[in-house]
Amino acid sequence: MTDETLKDARPAGRRGSEAVTMEEVARVAGVSTITVSRAISAPHKLSAATLDKVNRAIERTGYVPNLVAGALASSRSRLVAAAVPLISNPVYAETIHGFIAPVKEAGYQVLFGESGYTESEEEALIAAVLSRRPDGILLTGVRHSARCRRMLLSAAVPVVEIWDLTQTPVDVVVGFSHEAVGETVAAFAAEHGYRAFGVVSVDDERAMVRKASFARALARRGLGPLHDATFPGPASLQLGRDGLSALIRDGFADGVVFCSSDVLAQGVLTEALARGLTIPGQVSVIGFGDQSFARATFPALTTVHIDRASMGRCAARKLLDRIRGAAVPDRVVDVGFAIVERESTRRR
Amino acid sequence: MTDETLKDARPAGRRGSEAVTMEEVARVAGVSTITVSRAISAPHKLSAATLDKVNRAIERTGYVPNLVAGALASSRSRLVAAAVPLISNPVYAETIHGFIAPVKEAGYQVLFGESGYTESEEEALIAAVLSRRPDGILLTGVRHSARCRRMLLSAAVPVVEIWDLTQTPVDVVVGFSHEAVGETVAAFAAEHGYRAFGVVSVDDERAMVRKASFARALARRGLGPLHDATFPGPASLQLGRDGLSALIRDGFADGVVFCSSDVLAQGVLTEALARGLTIPGQVSVIGFGDQSFARATFPALTTVHIDRASMGRCAARKLLDRIRGAAVPDRVVDVGFAIVERESTRRR
DNA sequence: ATGAAAGCGCTAACAA
DNA sequence: TTGTTAGCGCTTTCAT
Numbered sequence: 001m002t003d004e005t006l007k008d009a010r011p012a013g014r015r016g017s018e019a020v021t022m023e024e025v026a027r028v029a030g031v032s033t034i035t036v037s038r039a040i041s042a043p044h045k046l047s048a049a050t051l052d053k054v055n056r057a058i059e060r061t062g063y064v065p066n067l068v069a070g071a072l073a074s075s076r077s078r079l080v081a082a083a084v085p086l087i088s089n090p091v092y093a094e095t096i097h098g099f100i101a102p103v104k105e106a107g108y109q110v111l112f113g114e115s116g117y118t119e120s121e122e123e124a125l126i127a128a129v130l131s132r133r134p135d136g137i138l139l140t141g142v143r144h145s146a147r148c149r150r151m152l153l154s155a156a157v158p159v160v161e162i163w164d165l166t167q168t169p170v171d172v173v174v175g176f177s178h179e180a181v182g183e184t185v186a187a188f189a190a191e192h193g194y195r196a197f198g199v200v201s202v203d204d205e206r207a208m209v210r211k212a213s214f215a216r217a218l219a220r221r222g223l224g225p226l227h228d229a230t231f232p233g234p235a236s237l238q239l240g241r242d243g244l245s246a247l248i249r250d251g252f253a254d255g256v257v258f259c260s261s262d263v264l265a266q267g268v269l270t271e272a273l274a275r276g277l278t279i280p281g282q283v284s285v286i287g288f289g290d291q292s293f294a295r296a297t298f299p300a301l302t303t304v305h306i307d308r309a310s311m312g313r314c315a316a317r318k319l320l321d322r323i324r325g326a327a328v329p330d331r332v333v334d335v336g337f338a339i340v341e342r343e344s345t346r347r348r
Numbered sequence: 349m350t351d352e353t354l355k356d357a358r359p360a361g362r363r364g365s366e367a368v369t370m371e372e373v374a375r376v377a378g379v380s381t382i383t384v385s386r387a388i389s390a391p392h393k394l395s396a397a398t399l400d401k402v403n404r405a406i407e408r409t410g411y412v413p414n415l416v417a418g419a420l421a422s423s424r425s426r427l428v429a430a431a432v433p434l435i436s437n438p439v440y441a442e443t444i445h446g447f448i449a450p451v452k453e454a455g456y457q458v459l460f461g462e463s464g465y466t467e468s469e470e471e472a473l474i475a476a477v478l479s480r481r482p483d484g485i486l487l488t489g490v491r492h493s494a495r496c497r498r499m500l501l502s503a504a505v506p507v508v509e510i511w512d513l514t515q516t517p518v519d520v521v522v523g524f525s526h527e528a529v530g531e532t533v534a535a536f537a538a539e540h541g542y543r544a545f546g547v548v549s550v551d552d553e554r555a556m557v558r559k560a561s562f563a564r565a566l567a568r569r570g571l572g573p574l575h576d577a578t579f580p581g582p583a584s585l586q587l588g589r590d591g592l593s594a595l596i597r598d599g600f601a602d603g604v605v606f607c608s609s610d611v612l613a614q615g616v617l618t619e620a621l622a623r624g625l626t627i628p629g630q631v632s633v634i635g636f637g638d639q640s641f642a643r644a645t646f647p648a649l650t651t652v653h654i655d656r657a658s659m660g661r662c663a664a665r666k667l668l669d670r671i672r673g674a675a676v677p678d679r680v681v682d683v684g685f686a687i688v689e690r691e692s693t694r695r696r
Numbered sequence: 697a698t699g700a701a702a703g704c705g706c707t708a709a710c711a712a
Numbered sequence: 713t714t715g716t717t718a719g720c721g722c723t724t725t726c727a728t
Binding site: 379380381382383386393394395398417419420421422423 | 697698699700703704705706
Binding site: 031032033034035038045046047050069071072073074075 | 713714715716719720721722
């Protein structure tokens with residue numbers, strides 16, 4: 001009977017949640033809720049005595065602040081969203097790893113999602129993410145559907161794009177030029193005196209840009225032909241092996257193969273060894289990414305180095321700057337790349 | 349003047365945010381806010397005509413629901429938290445990848461954090477995460493500080509632990525026995541007739557369990573000695589190379605080396621080749637994880653296969669079941685492991 | 697099938 | 713330095 005009365009006495013709208021609230025802490029500490037709020041988010045604004053009282057009360061009650069309520073009240077979620085196509089791809093995982101540290105340091109948490117390799121997936125993700133009202137968003141790539149751009153723009157949220165470069169970023173871009181990669185690798189191959197050229201690639205957008213740029217730069221030099229083995233992704237060792245087989249079937253011999261990732265390159269290496277071809281004598285191989293295993297393949301892989309963790313960190317700093325409303329003079333940051341020459345290509 | 353009046357007419361407490369709200373949509377559609385709410389979360393409860401009106405209004409206004417407000421009102425955040433020690437470790441990245449798909453499918457988003465390799469980091473992460481009121485939490489490992497367990501328990505949130513096994517999970521555990529791995533590898537080594545044994549390992553908790561179990565199982569068989577090269581993590585190729593060097597310095601020769609990861613194993617392979625040792629003639633190597641590159645090392649790596657993506661998927665399904673309040677009969681799920689024999693160990 | 701009222705737990709604005 | 717008041721934008725409960 002008493003119990004029922006208590007239940008009925010409860011205000012109409014709601015079932016009570018059992019969690020300790022700020023009001024409870026305030027009662028225990030003998031202060032108002034705003035004072036508890038200040039003890040947490042602006043302790044320097046309170047007298048030492050009050051702060052102490054509140055902290056004791058927090059301790060005693062086991063209070064865990066509710067950031068959902070806080071975010072609603074303040075319109076700041078202290079959440080940043082991060083999207084990469086596929087987290088199981090180590091190059092993206094390392095970027096995210098680099099991104100996380102400064103973000104956490106600044107008191108933000110990460111809402112993570114995979115954007116896949118299609119526009120519709122990215123659109124769905126962005127729509128979902130925006131409904132959480134993140135304070136900032138990290139996006140992979142610079143090509144987004146019109147709908148994506150519209151959503152981002154009307155949300156007026158800071159955005160950093162990574163892994164590519166453009167003069168017209170949504171907001172800020174931190175990456176490198178895939179065109180330049182293609183050209184630089186072509187120049188490298190030309191300087192080394194190769195006469196036959198192959199590409200083993202997955203069909204992802206940025207890989208296609210590198211391939212096209214590589215092809216153009218070779219053509220400009222009158223070099224060729226370029227044998228092409230492009231597969232629907234994702235990359236795997238087997239795909240690399242298949243790639244070299246396809247090139248050889250196509251007439252490729254005694255030349256250099258530029259791969260769209262180190263994993264593919266390792267597959268090419270493996271297939272070459274299995275066929276008894278000498279490396280770099282008969283087949284030379286260039287990878288992309290410089291993943292940690294690249295220096296330890298047999299033979300060690302010549303590849304294009306990208307500093308992924310540092311790109312992630314830089315993106316995080318830029319995003320935090322934008323969130324804080326700080327001036328961000330360079331909206332286009334080129335983090336560059338470098339060819340690392342190892343044993344899978346012949347020396348000049 | 350008119351403008352100022354409008355500004356002043358605004359209710360006291362708050363600066364207005366510019367975003368379209370549900371109230372705005374309701375006005376445009378000529379219905380109440382609750383009807384808009386239903387159009388989004390329970391469309392079947394509305395008449396076709398009303399639903400259509402509301403959808404038009406949503407379209408016209410470009411309304412993006414505010415899940416922060418929704419979460420506060422409903423006490424359901426539609427957010428699940430996921431923590432792994434280090435996302436740049438591909439084995440964890442692949443687990444997260446497997447975890448994400450069913451979670452997204454069910455309409456949840458992922459709050460992601462790195463728990464590092466220390467209890468204090470995990471505590472800080474869990475405290476931060478709980479303040480977001482996630483509907484469920486994924487945690488790596490089964491050892492958590494008392495404070496962590498207390499926080500989780502008093503939050504009364506569904507939890508799935510992965511990558512290990514215990515009879516006393518916080519809630520549900522999906523993993524495999526590292527003890528069993530150590531024993532199985534020892535049995536494998538014994539059956540293959542090895543007489544000398546080495547371990548190259550990083551000092552992470554679960555790796556230490558495998559090592560200890562491996563050592564015990566060898567001792568039980570009267571086999572030994574066990575040469576040990578354990579390093580503070582994280583694993584790298586160079587560490588693997590250093591590991592084999594250390595073992596050899598310690599007197600190891602003509603035997604098998606069990607590594608705490610495939611990356612380390614690849615380093616051991618590399619160092620052995622560099623020293624002109626034959627594999628598996630003079631040095632045999634067993635890895636752990638069966639990462640994609642393991643089948644393509646030279647020689648191909650014998651290793652312990654863990655199905656990481658499937659572990660992630662299984663964990664997601666269990667967590668969603670718990671969130672939905674469904675019966676979860678098995679709170680301890682053993683996903684097992686298997687030794688994959690390749691060329692880096694001699695055949696019996 | 698639809699709506700009115702109440703309130704989730706917190707913080708901004710203003711006052712003292 | 714501390715408190716009062718008003719609401720952030722949504723969903724619950726209950727009524728019609």
